Amino acid sequence: MTDPADPSLPADRWQTLLTEGRHPESTDLDTLSSKEIVSLLLAEDRAGLDLALLHRDEIARGAEWLAETLAGGGDVVFAGAGTSGRLGILEAAECPPTFGTDPKRIRAVMAGGQQAVFEAQEGAEDRFEDGRIAVDDLGSGDLLVGLSASSVTPYARGALAKARLQGARTILVTCAGEEGLEDQADLLIALETGPEILTGSTRLKAGSATKAVLNAITTAAMVRMGKAYENLMVDLKPGSAKLRDRAVRIVESAGQVSRREAKRLYDMADGEVKTAIVMSRCQVSADKAREYVSAAGGHVRQALANVRDSGKSQ
Numbered sequence: 136m137t138d139p140a141d142p143s144l145p146a147d148r149w150q151t152l153l154t155e156g157r158h159p160e161s162t163d164l165d166t167l168s169s170k171e172i173v174s175l176l177l178a179e180d181r182a183g184l185d186l187a188l189l190h191r192d193e194i195a196r197g198a199e200w201l202a203e204t205l206a207g208g209g210d211v212v213f214a215g216a217g218t219s220g221r222l223g224i225l226e227a228a229e230c231p232p233t234f235g236t237d238p239k240r241i242r243a244v245m246a247g248g249q250q251a252v253f254e255a256q257e258g259a260e261d262r263f264e265d266g267r268i269a270v271d272d273l274g275s276g277d278l279l280v281g282l283s284a285s286s287v288t289p290y291a292r293g294a295l296a297k298a299r300l301q302g303a304r305t306i307l308v309t310c311a312g313e314e315g316l317e318d319q320a321d322l323l324i325a326l327e328t329g330p331e332i333l334t335g336s337t338r339l340k341a342g343s344a345t346k347a348v349l350n351a352i353t354t355a356a357m358v359r360m361g362k363a364y365e366n367l368m369v370d371l372k373p374g375s376a377k378l379r380d381r382a383v384r385i386v387e388s389a390g391q392v393s394r395r396e397a398k399r400l401y402d403m404a405d406g407e408v409k410t411a412i413v414m415s416r417c418q419v420s421a422d423k424a425r426e427y428v429s430a431a432g433g434h435v436r437q438a439l440a441n442v443r444d445s446g447k448s449q
Contacts, residue, residue, distance in 0.1 A: 153311045154285050154337050156330035164332065175332050176339060183310075183328045183344035187351075193324045194348055197280070197306050198355035200322065204278040204304065205240060206360065212270055213243040214294035215282030216260030218338040219345060220245030223282050224252055226349040232378065234357045235370035241353075244269040246290035259290065266293025275302035280352075281320060282345060284337035286311045295320050308348055310341035324348060361434035364389055369408045369435055382408050389435070390415030409435050417442045 161175055187194070204211055213223030220243070227243040230236045246265060247256030259265070266289065270279055279298035283291040286309040295305050296319075305320040312325030326348070331339045357363065362370040367389055373379040387397035389412045397411070404410035404421045413424035416439055431438035 152285050152287070152313075153327060153329050154331065154341055155335050157334050158330040158332055161332045172332075179332055179340040180343045183326065183340040184347055186326045186328055187344050187347050190324055190326060190348075191351075193322060194351050195355065197322055197324060197348075197352045198359065200278055200304055200306065201280075201352055201356040202359045204276065205236070205356070207276055209276035209278060209303075210239070210273065211241045211278045211280065212273060212294075212298075213280045213282060213349075214245075214266060214270060214291055215243075216246035216251075216288050216290045217255070218342045219282035219284055219288070219291070220247075221252060222342065222346050222349060223280070225346075226353055230353060230357075232372050232374055233368055234353075234362045235372050236357075244294070246288075260288050261290070263289040263293035266290040266295075267297035270294045270298050270301075270303075273298050273301055273303040277303040279303050279305045280349075281305065281307045282309075282349075283307065284310045284341040284345065286313055286316055286319075286325070292319060308345055310337065310344060361432060361437075364409070364412065364435035369412065370433075371408065373406055379406075382406065386411040386415065409433070409438075413438055413442075 164172065201211055213227055215223045223243040224245055227241050230241045231238045245251050246262065247259030250256060251259055273279055277298070279294060281291040281295040295307060298305050299321070306322045306324065307316065307320035308324045309316065310326045310328040312327045316323050316325060326344050328341050328344050331337060331341065333339060362368065367385045369385060369389070371378055371382060373382045383394065383397050383401050385408055386392070386401050387394050390397060390400060392400065392415050396415070400411040400414050401408070404414060404424070409428050410421055410424045412435055413419065413427050414421055417424065417427065419427070427438040427442055428435065431441055
């Protein structure tokens with residue numbers, strides 16, 4: 136059977152990976168108490184987050200690229216296999232309700248397809264060509280975020296290679312940096328989290344660190360795009376009772392009004408939190424508030440400042 140993996144990788148590539156090494160503090164894992172195992176796992180997760188913080192410059196650059204891509208009309212795609220692929224799907228799925236983004240503009244592809252989200256599809260990650268096919272629609276102005284804890288997953292490498300070939304920007308998030316990875320993507324975020332407490336199980340520390348990086352990239356990007364005012368998510372989609380209640384509470388707090396007035400403004404604004412806040416703070420109609428928000432590029436703070444400065448000049 137022909138190996139469908141990236142032909143540029145040696146057959147013995149796994150044995151030297153940091154993520155495949157044995158952790159010196161867990162060689163007697165099977166003799167430890169549950170409390171001791173839990174303590175080791177959580178301590179390692181913390182270490183992974185500390186490593187992520189050391190890469191904040193690259194993570195911030197990734198956030199800026201994501202914001203630039205969306206502002207320019209491009210799409211963002213996360214691509215990975217196994218745990219990495221599921222983390223990409225989770226990140227893409229959370230953006231619409233939290234930030235009001237179009238699900239077609241931020242999406243994810245995963246080795247093995249939709250079924251692999253719920254059930255492991257053995258061998259799917261080894262298909263380099265599948266990764267290429269999955270991002271065939273990307274081009275100049277788009278962004279591909281490849282996710283591979285080991286750094287050598289053929290599916291992720293295939294996606295990165297095809298996206299670059301078609302002119303898209305690319306980011307590789309990995310937990311096992313090695314020589315030559317800089318050639319795989321325009322931006323490399325290599326955390327080098329090292330061996331796992333359970334050898335090779337990168338759903339543990341590597342998964343936690345990767346999720347933290349994705350949280351930071353998407354959240355920072357959305358804040359830059361005006362989807363937060365103060366520390367409030369003012370572009371959320373209120374698709375549930377909890378989120379509708381949160382939306383009204385946001386209007387109440389940021390609009391500096393009573394709960395009853397916040398609900399009235401929220402309804403008048405057709406559920407647009409930004410509009411309701413500006414209506415309250417500037418004492419204007421919903422249509423006028425929308426104009427102010429639009430003129431400020433969607434940034435509530437800037438909209439309020441513009442109205443305030445306009446009043447001073449009159």
